[in-house]
Every structure is written in C-alpha cells, then in structure tokens.
Amino acid sequence: MPEYKDISYALKRSKRKTSSIYIERDGSISVMVPENLSDTQVEDMLEKKRFQIYKHLADWEDANYNRVYREFVSGEGFYYLGRSYKLEIVSEQEVPLKLKNGSFRLRKKDLPKAKEVFKEFYREKGKTKILKRVKFWQEKIGVAPKEVKIMELQNRWGSCTPQGNVNFHWKTIMAPLTIIDYIIAHELTHLIHPNHSEAFWNELDKVIPDYHRHKSWLKLNGAGMDL
Numbered sequence: 001m002p003e004y005k006d007i008s009y010a011l012k013r014s015k016r017k018t019s020s021i022y023i024e025r026d027g028s029i030s031v032m033v034p035e036n037l038s039d040t041q042v043e044d045m046l047e048k049k050r051f052q053i054y055k056h057l058a059d060w061e062d063a064n065y066n067r068v069y070r071e072f073v074s075g076e077g078f079y080y081l082g083r084s085y086k087l088e089i090v091s092e093q094e095v096p097l098k099l100k101n102g103s104f105r106l107r108k109k110d111l112p113k114a115k116e117v118f119k120e121f122y123r124e125k126g127k128t129k130i131l132k133r134v135k136f137w138q139e140k141i142g143v144a145p146k147e148v149k150i151m152e153l154q155n156r157w158g159s160c161t162p163q164g165n166v167n168f169h170w171k172t173i174m175a176p177l178t179i180i181d182y183i184i185a186h187e188l189t190h191l192i193h194p195n196h197s198e199a200f201w202n203e204l205d206k207v208i209p210d211y212h213r214h215k216s217w218l219k220l221n222g223a224g225m226d227l
C-alpha cells in the first residue's frame with residue numbers, strides 16, 4: 001500500500017478523467033486517478049488535500065468510535081425505533097422473527113441467516129412507517145418524490161437521484177422517530193437543493209428548526225444503529 005507522509009492509501013489508476021479520494025467504510029483511503037498521472041502528481045494531490053483528508057478521517061472516527069458488532073445470541077440488544085430490545089432464540093414460531101412482549105424473538109432454525117432475517121424485518125417495517133412519514137413531510141416541504149425505496153445504502157442514511165427518487169437505508173428504522181423524521185425531511189429537501197449549501201439548511205430549518213440537534217445525535221449514535 002503506497003504511503004504519503006502518514007497517509008497510507010490504495011491507489012487505482014483507470015480511464016477516468018478526474019481524481020478522487022475516498023474514505024471507505026472501514027476507514028481506509030482509496031485514491032482513484034487517471035491512468036497517466038505520475039506518482040509525484042498523486043503525491044502533490046495528496047499534499048493539497050492533506051487537511052481535508054485528516055478532517056474526513058476525524059469525521060469517520062467520530063461516526064465509528066461507538067460502533068457495535070452485534071452477535072445473534074440470547075440477550076443481545078437490537079434497535080427498533082430508538083429502543084433496544086433483547087434477543088430471544090425460540091424453538092418454534094410461525095415467522096422467522098418478530099417483536100413481541102418487549103423482545104425480538106428469532107426462530108432457532110433461522111439462526112444461520114439471522115442477519116438477513118433482521119434486515120428483512122427492518123426493511124418491511126421501514127416500508128410502512130417511512131412511506132407514511134414521507135407522505136407527511138412531502139406535503140410540508142412541498143415536494144413530490146417519484147419513488148421511495150428502502151434499501152441497503154453505503155454509509156448513508158438516505159440518498160436521492162436527479163430523477164427525483166428518494167432512498168432510505170433499511171437501518172433508518174432503528175433510530176427514534178424524531179431522527180427518522182429528520183432523515184426523511186433532509187432527503188426530501190434535497191429535491192429542492194441537491195447539495196448541502198446554506199440554502200439547503202435554511203430550507204430544512206423551515207420545517208425542522210432544531211435539525212442541529214438531530215444531526216449531532218446521528219453523528220454520535222448513528223454508528224451504533226447497525227447489525
């Protein structure tokens with residue numbers, strides 16, 4: 001792995017015209033450059049972006065320091081709408097997973113694919129609840145998304161496309177309702193301003209004046225909302 005000062009990175013040369021630097025999900029750095037860029041030019045670019053890279057790494061650490069890796073064993077806690085529910089492995093049950101009497105009940109024979117079963121649970125619940133809240137917020141904000149999907153996104157809660165489709169990560173439903181509302185309103189506001197400009201935040205401020213609070217909540221707790 002090439003290193004520049006204290007930055008080690010994976011370098012990929014390709015037919016692209018522009019260079020970009022990515023902080024990957026695991027915190028590693030990838031540098032993508034056009035084929036003909038020399039090593040010195042790559043280092044020049046890293047030098048210019050050095051402080052931005054440090055900033056991104058710091059943000060990444062902020063977002064991940066409280067990351068939890070969950071095990072599918074009895075007693076482990078799993079989030080749903082901002083609350084943690086203990087997992088119980090049950091021998092018989094008509095569905096693979098359900099939330100009942102304050103605990104998640106997972107059917108024993110579904111243990112090998114527990115992660116998929118949980119994702120499916122979150123996806124299903126998310127579909128109903130998130131779509132409902134999207135309806136509410138789209139009227140307030142005055143936008144009309146073409147399509148709303150619950151899916152697996154990289155390290156983002158939501159995304160939108162230039163065609164006006166809005167996507168939400170299935171893990172969104174793990175967060176408290178106020179945070180889910182923030183994530184939804186945030187994404188829908190992107191249909192007006194597809195960036196994080198001042199105009200964007202001003203627009204969001206009209207419907208969620210305390211969005212700062214939700215934003216920092218997510219930054220602090222978001223990484224723990226995962227499987």
Ligand SMILES: [Zn+2]
Nearest residue numbers: 186190195196
């Ligand atoms: Zn955004």
